[in-house]
Amino acid sequence: MDKIAFKFPKSLKSTLFHYCPGCHHSIVHRLLCEVIDELEIQEKSVGIASIGCACFLYFYIDVDILEAPHGRACAAATGIKRAKPELIVFTYQGDGDFAAIGFNESFHSALRGEKITAIMINNTLYGMTGGQVSPTTVPYQKTTTTPEGKNPAYYGYPPKIAEIFSNLEGVAFSGRFAVNTPKRVLETKRALKKAFLAQIYNLGFGYIEILSSCPVNWKLDPIKANKKIDELINFYTLGVFKDKVENFLKKEKN
Amino acid sequence: MDKIAFKFPKSLKSTLFHYCPGCHHSIVHRLLCEVIDELEIQEKSVGIASIGCACFLYFYIDVDILEAPHGRACAAATGIKRAKPELIVFTYQGDGDFAAIGFNESFHSALRGEKITAIMINNTLYGMTGGQVSPTTVPYQKTTTTPEGKNPAYYGYPPKIAEIFSNLEGVAFSGRFAVNTPKRVLETKRALKKAFLAQIYNLGFGYIEILSSCPVNWKLDPIKANKKIDELINFYTLGVFKDKVENFLKKEKN
Amino acid sequence: MKAKKILVKGVEAIALGALEANCKCYFGYPITPQNEIPEMMARELPKRGGVFLQAESELSAINMVLGACAVGVRAMTSSSSPGISLMCESFSYIAALELPAVVVNVMRGGPGLGGIEASQGDYFQAVKSPGHGDFHFMVLAPYNAQEAYELTAKAFELAEKYRNPVMILSDAILGQMKEPIILKNLKIKEYPKNDWALTGAKNRPSRIIRSLFLDSQELKKRNLKLKNKYKKMEKEILFEVSVENNEKAILVAFGSMARIVKEVYFILKNKGYPVGFFRPITLFPFPVKPIQKILHNAKNPLKFLVIELNCGQMVEDVKLAVNGKAEVISLFYPPSVIPFPEELERKIKKWIK
Amino acid sequence: MKAKKILVKGVEAIALGALEANCKCYFGYPITPQNEIPEMMARELPKRGGVFLQAESELSAINMVLGACAVGVRAMTSSSSPGISLMCESFSYIAALELPAVVVNVMRGGPGLGGIEASQGDYFQAVKSPGHGDFHFMVLAPYNAQEAYELTAKAFELAEKYRNPVMILSDAILGQMKEPIILKNLKIKEYPKNDWALTGAKNRPSRIIRSLFLDSQELKKRNLKLKNKYKKMEKEILFEVSVENNEKAILVAFGSMARIVKEVYFILKNKGYPVGFFRPITLFPFPVKPIQKILHNAKNPLKFLVIELNCGQMVEDVKLAVNGKAEVISLFYPPSVIPFPEELERKIKKWIK
Amino acid sequence: MRIELIISGFGGQGILFAGNLIALSAMKEGHQVTYLPVYGPEMRGGTCNCTIIISQNEIASPLVYHPSFLIIMNYPSFLKFMPNLKKGGSSIINSDLVKPEEIKNLQILQKKYKLYFVPVNSLAETINAPMLANLCALGAFYQITKIFNLKNFKEALKETLGSERSHLFEPNLKAFNLGAKYINQNFK
Amino acid sequence: MRIELIISGFGGQGILFAGNLIALSAMKEGHQVTYLPVYGPEMRGGTCNCTIIISQNEIASPLVYHPSFLIIMNYPSFLKFMPNLKKGGSSIINSDLVKPEEIKNLQILQKKYKLYFVPVNSLAETINAPMLANLCALGAFYQITKIFNLKNFKEALKETLGSERSHLFEPNLKAFNLGAKYINQNFK
Amino acid sequence: MEERCKACGLCIHFCPKKVLDLSNKRNKQGYKVIYPKYPERCNICGICYLMCPDVVFIMDKKDES
Amino acid sequence: MEERCKACGLCIHFCPKKVLDLSNKRNKQGYKVIYPKYPERCNICGICYLMCPDVVFIMDKKDES
C-alpha cells in the first residue's frame, strides 16, 4: 500500500486535462484511477459525471461513464445500482452539484444506504460557471455573487455534510479529506479505496468529501491556493467520521 | 401560560375540518391558532400551505395564506421573508412535503438561517395520496407501496431531521413533539410558540416536527392510532434539540 | 394468465402492459390519479425479479430511470401533470442521451395544483416541448383500458427501436375508470442494447453517454440526428378513422375525450348527420397524412371540429395538417368540467346544422 | 445616470432594465451564459435597498420569486435552458396563482446539457407550454441590447398589468455580445397590488392565493379567466416589419437570429431582390394579425421564409397565422452552429431565385 | 339492454366497493361494462360517487348526465343526482338518511320515476354489520334489475374480497340477500 | 467605414479584455459597435476569440465569417482564422508564437493580405509585464487603423480598469504605446 | 358545536372522569355526535378540549364540559 | 510527458530536494514546462508525482524524477 508508482494509471486516459493549472480536480482523478486499478474494477465500473468543472470526466477516466443532469448524479447512480447490482457505481460531483442543487438526491441516496460511492469535490464555489457563491463557501469569502464577502448572517454557515452523513445508518463510510499535501494525498487515496470497499462489500453508501483548490476563482496562484486549503480546514475538519469498512475487514479476518 | 381555554381560537375559521376522524392535523391547526392569537401576530402573518392533507390550511387558519408547490414551502417562505422581513412567515408541511420532495428547500432554508417557522407534520407516510411509503416511514411499517413492510435494507432508516437541524448554526429552535396525550399537546404548543419567537426575535430558523396520527392510512381506529404514536417514539425521540430562544429570553431579562 | 378477461382501472391496465413488456424497474413518486400504478408495481415487480423503488421526488425518480436505462434495463416512471413538469429538465437529457425510457402521464386539471379530475391540458407539453431544446417524445394516447394495456407494452419496444423516450398520455377518466381488458401475449420485441449500454468496459473500449457537446458542429450533428429520427418515427403513426368521404364535418378527439365524442358521433350518425370521426393515437408523430387523405377524398367541403379537455391545444396540429384547406373549429372544455355526451351533442349540432 | 450611453452585454442590459423597473428581489442560480445578470444584481441590488439571494437551485429560486411576488414585491429570476426546464412545475403554479413574476431565459444549445452557445431551441417551451396545464407566459424577445434593456423594464409593468408571468426570451449571442445602450428614464408604471397581495390581514379579511380548485366548476372558471386574459394581451403585440407590398418573399426571424437575417435582408434589398423582413417581438401573443395584414396587402404571391436557430419551431406559428394562404418555408439551424450572413444569403437566394 | 347507474353517498359508505362489484358481476355475465369512480381528495368524508354503464354494445362514453338508475346513499346525493335521473328511471334510496317524509315533491317524483326506499343502514344493523349498508343496496339493485345472476355475483364478490378478506364473504352475501329480500317483500 | 475584427488566442491572454477595450474606444469615438466574445467552458486554457464590428451604420449581424481584420495571438488561431480573412484584409500576428519562418505559404498570404508580425510577448516582457501582450497588439491595431483617437482610448482604458485596478493604467498604456511604436518603426 | 364532531372517540378515551360518550344522534356530516353522559362528573380539566381534533369543546356550550 | 505540464509550480513547491524548476520551453498548450534543474539531488521520493495535478512525473522519463 501507499507505494508511489510514478506510473500512469491504467484506467486514466491519456487526454490532456482541461483543468486550470494547479486545480485539484485532476489530482483526484489520478487517485480515483489508481484505486480503480488496485481494486481491479475497471471492467465493471460505471461512473457518473456530474455538471461542473469535472463534467468531462469521461474524457479522462477509462470506464463506462454516464452524464447526469446537474445535481442528479446520486439518483442516476441509484437507478444503475438497483438495475444492475453487479456494477460498481460511483459519482464524481462538485460541491454545487452535490450539496446545493443535488443535495436532496445526495441525502436520500445516503439515507437509503445505496451501495454506491460518491465523491464530492468541495472547492467552496461554482468553478465552472465562474466562481459564484455556494452553500459551502466559507464565511466572508468573496465570490462573484458575494462581492463583499459571504455574510453568514445572510447566507448561513457551510454545511458539514460528512458529519451529517456519518449519522445516517445507511452510510458505511464518510469522511473529509484534502489533497494539498503529499500526506493528505495518500490519506485521500486510502479513504477513496474504503469508500469503494463499502460498496464492494455491500455495506452501504460510501462518501468522500475532498477540499479542493480552485486557483482561478479564488484568484490565487496555485501555491497560495494550495495553502488556502489549510485555512479552510478551520471550517471543514478533516477526518474519517464513519467507517464500517474497517470493522468489516477486521471481522473478515477472524 | 398553559391555561386551557375551551375557547374557539380567534384566528381559526369556523369551517369544518375536512380531515378524517381522529387526525392530528387539526389538533395542530388549533394549537397554531392559539399561538398566533397569544402572540398577536394574526395581522402580520403569512402562512404557506403545502401540498398534502393540509393543503386546505387556508380554509381554516384566518391569516393570509399562500399555496406553494409540493415541497417548496420553505423556498416560498424565504422569498416572502426576504422581500418583507416585517411579516411573520410560517410553513405547514407534511413529512413527504418537507422531508422527501422538499428536503432540499427545507434544509437550505434552515442552513441559511431564514427567519421563518417551519412545522412538519410527520405521520410517517403520504396521507393525501393514500398512504404510500415516505422516507419517514419506520422500519417494517406496511404502506401501499411497501405491502410487505418497509425493509430498512432496501429503503434505509427514517431521517432524524430535528436532530440534524439542531446542528445547523442557522437554526434557532428545533425539536420533535407529539399531540397524542394532553401533556404532549401542551408541550407542543409551548414549542410552537418558541419556534415563532425564534423568528420574532430574529434568532433564526424555527423548526417543529410533530409526530401525527393518520388513522385511515394506518388502518387503525383513532384511539389505536393515537397509541401507535407511543411506538413511533422509539424511532423518533421527542424533545427540544436546540433552543436559542430560551437563552435569548434569559439574557433579555437581565 | 393469457387471454384472460379482467376488470381493471386504466392505470392498472398501464401497469399490466408494462409488466407484460417485462419492464424491470419502476421508479416513481405518488400523485393522484395514478397511484395504482406504483402500488401495483410495488406488489408485482419484486415477484418477477424486478425493482420497485419509490423515490424522494419525481426529479429523483426520472433520474433513476435515466440511470437504469443507461445500463440497458427496461425502466419506467409514471406521474401526473405537476410531477411531469418537474421532470422536464431530465426529459431533455433523456432524449439527448437517446435513452429508451417510458413515461406515463395521467393528466389532471391544471395549471398549478389544479384539480385531480381529468384534463388534456398537457398536450402541448407532451407533444411540443417536454423540456428545453429541440427534442420530442413519441407520444401515445390510449382511449380505453385495452389500448392502455397494449400501447404501454408497445411503448417499451418503440422506445428501444428508436432509442427515444416514449410517453403514454392518459388522463384521470381513463385512468380511474374500470373496464374489462383481455390479457394477451403481446410479443413485445426487445432490441439489442449491447452496442451502447453501459455495462462495464469488459472486452471492449469504455463508453460514454453524454449530452454535452461544446463543439458546436457535434451538437448540430446530434440535433440533426434527432430530427431524422423523429422523421423516421412517422412510420409508427396510429389513428382511428370513421369516414365515408361524404361527410360535412369530422369530429377529432383523442384519449378519453374521444370516447365521449365517439358516443356523440354514434348518436349523430344514427340521426343521419353527415359527420365523421377521427382519433389520433400517436400524438407525436401526429397523423398529418391521414388527415390530408381525408381532405383529399372528401366530396364535400369539410369542417374539422376538434374537441378537447383543455383550452384548445391539439387544434393547432389539426390546423397545421389541414393548412387552410378546411375550416378547423376548436370546441374546448377547460379542465375539469367534462362535457356529458348530451351536452356535447347540442354544441356540435350548432356547428353542423 | 439618465440618457447615458454605455457599452454592455445583452445580459447586463437585461439586469439594468430590471433595476430601472425598480425590481426589488432577485433570486437565481448560476448558469452560463447569463451569470452576469446575478453578478450585477448581487452588486447593485443591496445598494438600492433590494434583495439579492443566490438559491440552492433554480427550483428554489423560482419559488422564492413566487413568494416575493405573492406579497406584492417586484421579483425576478434568470437562467438558461436546463435551469428553465427545472422551473416548469413552478411556472405553472405562478401562472395559476396569477403572480407578476419576470423570468429571463438566455437560451443555450440543447437538448440536455447541450452547449453554451446560442440557440432558440426553447421557443416551443416558452410559447406553448412552459409547464403543465393551459397557461401562457407573455414572451418578449429582444434582438439588441437596447431592446433587452427596455423590454425587461417593461416586462415588470406588463406582468403586473395582467398579473401574469412574463418571460424575456434571449440567447447567448445577444446575451454575451456587447453593444452600446442609452440609459433612459423608462417611466415604468406600477400597478396597485393592495387588492390581492398577501401583506398580513390587517383591517381586511385574510386572503388566499391558491391554485387548487377541487370544485371543477371553479377550476373551469379559473381556466377561462386565464384564457380571456391571454386574449386581452393581444393589445400588447409588438413586432418590426419592413414590407412594401411588392415583395415575393418575407424573411421572418426573432431575437439574435433576426439580426443576422436583417443583415441579409439589407444585402438582398441592396441587390434588388424583392424581399421583406418581419420580426415578432412578442412571441406570445404572437403577431398573427400583422402577418395576415402583410398577406392581405401583398401584390404578389408570397413566400414566408422562417429562419431559426433550432429545428423549426416558430415556423408553426407563422403557418398558423398564414393558414395556407402562402408557402411557409422553414430554414432551420439546429443549435449551436450559427449561420454567418454570407452563408444565409446563399441559402435564401436559392429559395427566392 | 343498457343500464346507466350512478351510486352516490358519503366517502366511507362503500360506494366504490359496491360499484365495482356490480361492474364485475355484469362483466362476468358477459356484458360490456364501464365503471367510473369520482371522489374527493380526502380519504374519508366528502362525497363520493361512481357511474356504471352496462350494455350489450360497445360503450363509448363512460359518463352519463342522465342515468337510468340511481342508488342514493345520503341526502346530498339525493339533491345532486335525483334531478338528472332519466324519465322513467329507477332509484334506490337509503331511507335511513333520506326520509321519504322529508322530501317535498315526493309525489311528483314518484310519478316520473320508480323509487325504491330501502332502509339499508337499518337492514345492515340487523345483522350487526353497519358497514354493509352498501351490500344491502346492491342486493336491492340485483333484485330489481336481475342484470346479472347470483352465481356471477358470488364469484365477483369472492374475487373482490380476495383471500385476506374471504371471511367477509358470508356477511356480505347476507347483507346482499337482505337487500334483495326487502325489495321482494316491499315492492311489486 | 467598417471594420470587422476578430481577435483570437489562448484563454488567459487577455483577448476579451482587448476586444472590449477596442469596442469601448470605438463607441466613445462615436461609432456603432458590436463586440461578441466566444469562449470555452474552462476558466483558463482553451481557445478564446471575439468579434468586434465597428461601423458608421447600424450593425445588424454581430457575426462575420470573413473579417476584414485579425489579431492572431497563437498558432491554433492562426490556423483557424487566417483562411477566412477577407481579401485585402489585415492581420496582426503574434510572432512570438506564430513564427513567420514556420508558415508554409507565407508569400501567398503576404500577397493577399497585409500581415503585421509583432512579437507582442517579447515586447511586453521588455517592460516586465508579460500579461500585457494583449495591449501591445491593441497598440498595433490602433496605429494601423486609427479608428479611434488616443483620448478615447485612454478614457476607455480608465473606465475598464475602474478604481481598484487604476494602478494598472500606466503599465497598460505603456504596452499599448510599445505596440503602436513597433508598427510605426517596422511597417510602412 | 356538535356539528364539528367526527365521532373519533379521543375525548371519550382521554376524559379522566369518563364523562363523555357517543350519542345516537347523527350530525350533518353523518357522524354520531358526542354527548356528556355523566355531566355531573366533569371537573372542567380541559383534557377533552386539548385532545379533540375538531374543536368541539367550547365553553359557551357549558353542558358539554 | 512534459506536454501535460501546466506550469502550476506545485511540484517545485513540494519537492523536498528542490530538484525542479520551470524551463523557458513552452509546450503546445503554451505553458513553460517543468525540468529537473538539479536531477542529481532527486531521491525518488515520489512527492512530485503525488502533487502534480497533471500526471507529468512518470517513471519512463527517468531524468525527471
Ligand SMILES: Cc1ncc(C[n+]2csc(CCOP(=O)(O)OP(=O)(O)O)c2C)c(N)n1
Ligand atoms: C440545471 C442547471 N443549473 C445550472 C447549471 C450550470 N452549472 C454548470 S456547472 C455548475 C456548478 C458547478 O459547481 P460545482 O458543482 O461546485 O463544481 P465545480 O465546477 O466547482 O467543480 C452550474 C451551476 C446547469 N448546467 N444546469
Ligand SMILES: Cc1ncc(C[n+]2csc(CCOP(=O)(O)OP(=O)(O)O)c2C)c(N)n1
Ligand atoms: C410535484 C408533485 N408530486 C406529487 C404530488 C402529489 N401529492 C400530493 S400530497 C402528497 C404527499 C403528501 O404527504 P405528506 O407531505 O406527508 O402530507 P400528508 O398528506 O401525509 O399530511 C403528494 C405526493 C403533487 N401534488 N405534486
Ligand code: SF4
Ligand atoms: S475553474 Fe477552478 S475547479 Fe474549475 S478547472 Fe479551473 S481551477 Fe479547477
Ligand code: SF4
Ligand atoms: S389521510 Fe391521514 S393525515 Fe390525511 S386527513 Fe386523513 S387521517 Fe389525516
Ligand code: SF4
Ligand atoms: S373537561 Fe370534563 S369532560 Fe372534558 S375531559 Fe375534563 S372531565 Fe372530561
Ligand code: SF4
Ligand atoms: S374528540 Fe372531538 S371529534 Fe372526537 S369524538 Fe370527541 S368531540 Fe367528537
Ligand code: SF4
Ligand atoms: S521524486 Fe525527486 S523530483 Fe520528485 S519530489 Fe522527490 S526529490 Fe523532488
Ligand code: SF4
Ligand atoms: S506540478 Fe505538474 S503541472 Fe505543475 S508544474 Fe509541476 S509538472 Fe507541471
Ligand SMILES: [Mg+2]
Ligand atoms: Mg465547486
Ligand SMILES: [Mg+2]
Ligand atoms: Mg405525511
